[in-house]
Amino acid sequence: MTDEVRQDAIGRAWEDLVATARRTAAEGLVVGTSGNVSVRAGGLVLVTPSGVPYDRLTPEDAVAVDLDGNQVLGDLAPTSELPLHLQVYRNTHAGAVVHTHAVHATAVSTLVPEVPLIHYMAAALGGPVRVAAYALYGTDELAANMLRALRDRTGCLLQNHGTVTYGDSLDQAYDRTAQLEWMCRLWLTAAALPGYSPSLLSRSQLREVEEKLQGYGRPRPST
Ligand SMILES: [Zn+2]
Secondary structure, eight states: OOHHHHHHHHHHHHHHHHHHHHHHHHTTSSOTTOOEEEEEETTEEEEOBTTOOGGGOOGGGOOEEOTTOOEEEOSSOBOTTHHHHHHHHHHSOOSEEEEEOOHHHHHHHTTOSBOOOOSGGGGGGTSSOBEEOOOOTTSHHHHHHHHHHTTTOSEEEETTTEEEEEESSHHHHHHHHHHHHHHHHHHHHHHTSTTOOOOOOOHHHHHHHHHHHHHTTSSOOOO
């Protein structure tokens, strides 16, 4: 890859990353500068910078690090949740990672150790979504807790904090966050009626869905 081609690829990836970050704010998954987004570009990881509102990010603000966390591009500091993003890239084939403080998902993270199987869409995240044990934001401890919760999954909750999902692309990582937030909202809604408790799916019912999804060759349903 020539330097010019590489710079073009990084420029395009940065544009896509900023668009996805803005979408998390526009669609109410984050408020202000909370949450962060990253994407793999070549051997590097592009990440949103710390403390800059997404609508103010320009092409010149691109921030990139290598997989060891060394900053190789940009003047702004990378997100404080960099350890969390890098752990995903080091341990999976993720192409993109989205972290938010979406309100329903974060509420559920304070109530249960695993999101109840309220809907078969849990299969699109690899199974029942776990809640990673609480640790201080931005720490290696939080990244390690998250990695345990992500085993065989493409998303998890962080206790009293928020969501993490990953995917092959920014769109897929974003869609998984939106699905996870929707599923948490669904459970909270169903569980809120006094005197009623929602029916839940069994593990075997979920496995049946997983097998059906795999039969279509893509672990991502549209229905
Ligand atoms: Zn956070």
